[in-house]
Amino acid sequence: MTDYTCIVQTACGAVAGRESDGLRTFRSIAYARAPVGALRFQPPEPVEPWQGVHDACRPGPIAPQSPSRLASVMGDIDAPQSEDCLTLDLCTPATRAGSLKPVVVWLHGGAFSSGAGSLPWYSGEALARRGDVVFVSPNFRLGALGFLCLPGVAEGNMGLLDALAALRWVVANVAAFGGDPGRITLMGQSSGGSMIDALIDTPPARRLFQRAIVQSAPLGRPRQDRNEASAIGERYRSLVDERWRDDLRHAPVDVLLRAQGALAGSFRPPLGGTALPFMPVLPVAVDRGGGASMPGASAGAGAGADADADADADADADADAGAGAGTETGG
Structure with a gap:
């Protein structure tokens, strides 16, 4: 590691940028x-602490996915997949004068099946510079690996729970990067x-952010x-190579992606049903909470939604933030 110029201490270890x-x-x-091996199709597990300094100067792999239907518009995604x-990318103004800066956490689009927060066209550098904010863009699981709902195999919402885990990381660590x-x-x-x-409708998530722009x-x-979702999951399994239908947890990724493509190509939602095979399943069961706070689409859809939590939840979030406070050094 020879090209880093700054080091930040997070709750789990030092990172060099x-x-x-x-x-x-x-x-x-x-x-x-x-989320590999026994952790495939499982909710995300906390990251384990590391020794030394993690090289955070280079992009990492994106979630496994088939070629995007938007490739002709946005360009081919040639990033390595795994x-x-x-992981997440973070961009912050170098000047640290004054109080902590507002934080923006960006969730990319792609029909729950393609894209990544680390792609160059989602760079937050301009927003961080002009808005004087800390910009964070996580990657999360997609397609069947992120949203398959199949009793006994996957409970669904893995990608949504990834976003929730990323939010928890931000609350615990962003102060070390100058964010509030x-x-x-x-x-x-x-x-x-x-x-x-969906996160606005998920009580444990609401204490982790204060505003939303949809x-x-x-x-x-x-x-x-x-x-x-379970019916779609069964249909998906029927399209998986027969050798792997009863062992999706260990099936090669390309086998899962082929079945996903076959499902998308033939998918016809039931009357009044959803238009995508893989997406969040609501209500979301998460931690001690679970259940939707309101039926249907969020109130104020299309506008910035205020997601202020109650006093007890704010105290929990403050405790999370304090637990992950770190220090910064030049490098």
């Missing part, structure tokens, strides 16, 4: 354990906006319930 043109950037910081994708854990805005586009809509999310689409 780059400082250039008034910004400090950190790439591919793990916010949860790699199930070990639960009490001023977090969730911002997401298309399916990323739909994920925010961009071009299809909030009028009917929500997917567990019965519908």
Whole structure:
């Protein structure tokens, strides 16, 4: 490691990034354990502490996915892919004068099946520089690996729970990067906006952010319930190579992606049902909470939604933030 210029101490270990043109950037910081092996289709596990300094100067792999239907518009995604994708990028102004800065956490779009927060066209450098904010963009699981609902195999919402784990990481660690854990805005586009809509309806998530900006999310689409999602999951399994149908946890990723493509190509939602095979299942069961706080789409859809939590929840968030406070050094 020879090209880093700044080091920040997080709750789990030190990370080394780059400082250039008034910004400090950190790439591919793990916010949860790699969801591989026995952890495939499971909720994210906390990241394990590491020794030494983690090189956060280079982009990491993105979630496994098939070629995007938007490749002709946005360009091909040629980034390496891996199930070990639960990482985030962070960009922050280099100047630290005054109080802690507001934080923006960006959830990318892609129909819950493609994209990544680490792609270059989602760079937060301009927003961090012009808005004087700390910009965080996590990667999360997609497609069947992120949203398969199949009793006995996967409970669904893995990708949504990844986003929740990333938020918890931000609350615990962002102060070390100059961000205010009490001023977090969730911002997401298309399916990323739909994920925010689901998180607003998830009580344990609401204490982790204060505002939300939902961009071009299809909030009028009917929500997917567990019965519908389970039926889609069974249909998906029937399309998996017969050798792996009873062992999806150990099936090669390319086998899972082929079945996902076959399902998408033939998918016809039931009358009044959803238009995508893989998406969040509501209500979301998470930690001690669970259940939706309101039926249907979020109130104020299309506008910034205020997600202030109650006093007790604020105290919990403050405790989380204090637990992860770190220090920063030049490098």
